[in-house]
Amino acid sequence: MQLFHSKTSPFVRKVMVTAHELGLVDRLELLPGAAHPVNRDAAIVARNPLGQVPTLVLDDGTVLADSRVICEYLDDLGGGGFFPPAGPARWTALAAQSTGDGLLDAALLTVYETRVRGEGERSPAWVEGQRAKIEGGLAAIEAAAPGLGDRVDIAAITYGCALGYLDLRFADIGWRDRYPAAAAWFAAFDARPSMRATQPG
Template identity: 70%
Template sequence: MQLFHSPLSPFVRKVMVVAHELGLADRLECVPSAAHPVNRDRTILARHPLAQVPTLIDERGDALADSRVICEYLDALGGPRLFPPAGPERWRALNLQSLADGLLDAALLVRYELTARAEGERSKAWIAAQTAKIEGVLGWFEGEAPGFADRVDIGTIAVACALGYLDLRFADATWRDRHPGLAAWYAGFAERPSMRASRPPGV
């Protein structure tokens, strides 16, 4: 299987953490890509119309995009283990993943606003609105952190990858000071072999 890959993408990292947890990482060939919100990577575009990372070329040669789809596909190959079966635990894990991905969407929009637009084109109101979403989700995570405990599922993996991205791109955000329970949980989860193996270069 081939994975169109960027080592700095938090969504790619989520896929890689899942692959490592399931023992499937050695079956993935990571293909470097230059996906960008403005200038799309034509190599990916030739395989999938969204031209985004991550995009997986599965064992049949079909292209799957979106980390949520790819992670569930890998889980089906390796288990399933990280996506709970139908019932309350599944919805809890999927909702947690959705919140973590929403935090990442907001963080990436801030990042793109600061790096893809000229300074005179940036919107302070837009940045403030996206930052408020991030803070709201972090507050929710802080309240839920005692229940994370030793859980290793798609929800907690997504949360950990989202927090890792904040450390990578917004190192001055000091989220740990405001969310000590979440910080304590993350300190332990971040040392899992799957998280260590997928750390962005230089982190």
């Protein structure tokens, strides 16, 4: 399998953490992917018209895009159970994944607004709105953290990658001081070999 990959993408990191946890990482051939909202990578676009990472090309040529889809495929392939079967637990896990992904979407949109757009094109109100979403996501992780324990599922992986991305791109917000339960949970989860192996720095 081939994975269009960017080391700093938190969505790629979700896939890589999942692959490490399932023992599938050696089956992935990592292809460099320079996904960009303006300067699109033709190599990715040739496989995925949205030009995004992660994009996974299966051995039979099938293309899967979006970390949610790819992680669920890997979980099925590796028999991990990171996505619960049909029932209340599944909806709870998927809702948590959506919250973590939503935090990441807001963080990435903030990065694009402040780093890709020219200074005269930037909208402080837009950035403020995305920051509010980040804070909302952090509050949700804070509320969930006491119940996460040592679980390893798609909720925990997404939360972990979201908090790790904040450390990478938003160190100035000092989230640990305001969300101590999330900070304590993340300190343990971030020590997992899968998280250490996928550090973006």
